[in-house]
Amino acid sequence: MHLQRRQRFLEAMAPDAVAILFGAKLATRSADTHYPFRQDSDFFYLTGFTQPNAIAVLRTDGGPAFTLFVEPRVEAEEIWTGNRPGVDGAKCDFGADEAHPMGEFSDALPKLIAATKTLYYVPGRNKAVDAHLVQINEQQRLRSRAGGRPTEAQMDPRAILHEMRLxxxxxxxxxxxxxxxxxxxxxxxxxxxxxxxxxxxxxxxxxxxxxxxxxxxxxxxxxxxxxxxxxxxxxxxxxxxxxxxxxxxxxxxxxxxxxxxxxxxxxxxxxxxxxxxxxxxxxxxxxxxxxxxxxxxxxxxxxxxxxxxxxxxxxxxxxxxxxxxxxxxxxxxxxxxxxxxxxxxxxxxxxxxxxxxxxxxxxxxxxxxxxxxxxxxxxxxxxxxxxxxxxxxxxxxxxxxxxxxxxxxxxxxxxxxxxxxxxxxxxxxxx
Ligand SMILES: [Mn+2]
Structure with missing residues (x-):
């Protein structure tokens, strides 16, 4: 079901495009306690993934079609908060072609979007990633004589997703x-x-x-x-x-x-x-x-x-x-x-x-x-x-x-x- 939705989403994307989608994070209720976790609806619709703090990358540029960045399994933390699918579960249970620990996302980002013409992305959700994307694009522009290519267009993935969800x-x-x-x-x-x-x-x-x-x-x-x-x-x-x-x-x-x-x-x-x-x-x-x-x-x-x-x-x-x-x-x-x-x-x-x-x-x-x-x-x-x-x-x-x-x-x-x-x-x- 989620696979079919991802296929339809990929078909609706431009060619040579990358989509980056954020899952929801835990929200603080008070001090060190949190509200019950509820996954972002768009993220859930495409992935079925119900754990906090994940990023999905969908690509039509020849790279792996579906990559998940997730919280890795850490025994000392899982004793407190319960089992996580981790990197292996992201592949076996949620159908990711590739999966990596969340901690690797920032280092992976420049390569992920190096060749893309169109980026599907919702700004404002994650300030660090917003700023990183601007920086990567400026660097690509400065490197243009050496083949650097900034993203040509930034699109809102919700235009596709919300029409599907209707x-x-x-x-x-x-x-x-x-x-x-x-x-x-x-x-x-x-x-x-x-x-x-x-x-x-x-x-x-x-x-x-x-x-x-x-x-x-x-x-x-x-x-x-x-x-x-x-x-x-x-x-x-x-x-x-x-x-x-x-x-x-x-x-x-x-x-x-x-x-x-x-x-x-x-x-x-x-x-x-x-x-x-x-x-x-x-x-x-x-x-x-x-x-x-x-x-x-x-x-x-x-x-x-x-x-x-x-x-x-x-x-x-x-x-x-x-x-x-x-x-x-x-x-x-x-x-x-x-x-x-x-x-x-x-x-x-x-x-x-x-x-x-x-x-x-x-x-x-x-x-x-x-x-x-x-x-x-x-x-x-x-x-x-x-x-x-x-x-x-x-x-x-x-x-x-x-x-x-x-x-x-x-x-x-x-x-x-x-x-x-x-x-x-x-x-x-x-x-
Ligand atoms: Mn009502």
Missing amino acids: FKDAEEVDTMRRAASITFEAHRQTARLAKGGAYEYELSAQLDYEFRRRGAAGPAYESIVGGGANATILHYINNDQALCDGDLLLIDAGCELAGYASDVTRTYPIGGSFQGAKRDLYEIVLRAQQAAIQAAKPGGGLEQIHSAALEQLVSGLVGLNILKGSIPELIEKEAYKPYYMHKTSHWLGLDVHDVGAYTINGEARKLEEGMVFTVEPGLYIPAMAEEVPPHFRGIGVRIEDDLLVTPDGIENLTGAIPTQTDEVEAWVRDS
């Missing part, structure tokens, strides 16, 4: 389906805890537990567990307040499985029944989400999905007298922005806000087989929104699913997680 292959789709089903179970087991007096962190911990015990690495992003007005804070992650019966609870949480994210939001009625203004707003967002999913089709675009959601959100807000005026005009003037300030969709994959261009030559791109994206309309009425009738203030609702474009339509990967009010209520009441 289209999920069968194995990636399978992983994302499994991530969706773990997220289903985690939401189900957590919805039952949405009772007055429970603390948001208890539900957040339940999500973590359900993700981990089912084999996921954990949440794909900081879980948002926001009761009451906390649901109106888009990236609320404090998750430390008590829940109140009758309020809504917004849970935006999805697991990361084998590198791939799921991204699901549901809004649950704390105590088990949608009431009054909360039900009114929930039903508007539900209609918007259904209309948006209906609008999703191969050959269509994310803009149409967003428009379908907006149409329902705005007409719902007019119906509740929160907005006043003609619907097309309110949409045109973006009068909904105080209550719906984000877009309806983003790509999903190895990154939760996944890579891939949203426009091509200024035009919105068309949906094609293998793309995965979210549909997540919401309404957020700030607690301080004095222009809105008081009973609507401090209510936040979002409903989010993950959609896959198939050869003949759209598959809702997370559609089994209920959104209809009676089914959502049943999940909360289930004890």
Whole structure:
């Protein structure tokens, strides 16, 4: 799988080119402790290598097509941090044609790029290598009478990689389906805890537990567990307040499985029944989400999905007298922005806000087989929104699913997680 991806990447590279890609490093959490390691998504996509501090070199200049520089095996260090593939593992287990210890990269670099016309490289990741590349090129320029040849062009490898990553292959789709089903179970087991007096962190911990015990690495992003007005804070992650019966609870949480994210939001009625203004707003967002999913089709675009959601959100807000005026005009003037300030969709994959261009030559791109994206309309009425009738203030609702474009339509990967009010209520009441 990684071999095929490297072959496609090599085919997309210019001739006589060298690509240098950095893996992620350990990030300091405090003093001498680190955050859990998470490989750079591009690096993982091409290599499958999950250890910190590695460099991949891919070449179309006749040199070895795939070289890895990795942390070598050192018994005294591995006692503390665990076994490493090392140089031999890089070849045997990860398919490198050549592998070397990281410590040799700097000395190897001048020779690696001596004959290349095009260098694929992302500057800014490693200052020492950035500076070294400038120095090597200047030296090559000074040596031009003796045959020195500076690199002619520097390209961004992400232009190729991110276009590849946008289209999920069968194995990636399978992983994302499994991530969706773990997220289903985690939401189900957590919805039952949405009772007055429970603390948001208890539900957040339940999500973590359900993700981990089912084999996921954990949440794909900081879980948002926001009761009451906390649901109106888009990236609320404090998750430390008590829940109140009758309020809504917004849970935006999805697991990361084998590198791939799921991204699901549901809004649950704390105590088990949608009431009054909360039900009114929930039903508007539900209609918007259904209309948006209906609008999703191969050959269509994310803009149409967003428009379908907006149409329902705005007409719902007019119906509740929160907005006043003609619907097309309110949409045109973006009068909904105080209550719906984000877009309806983003790509999903190895990154939760996944890579891939949203426009091509200024035009919105068309949906094609293998793309995965979210549909997540919401309404957020700030607690301080004095222009809105008081009973609507401090209510936040979002409903989010993950959609896959198939050869003949759209598959809702997370559609089994209920959104209809009676089914959502049943999940909360289930004890
Ligand atoms: Mn999302």
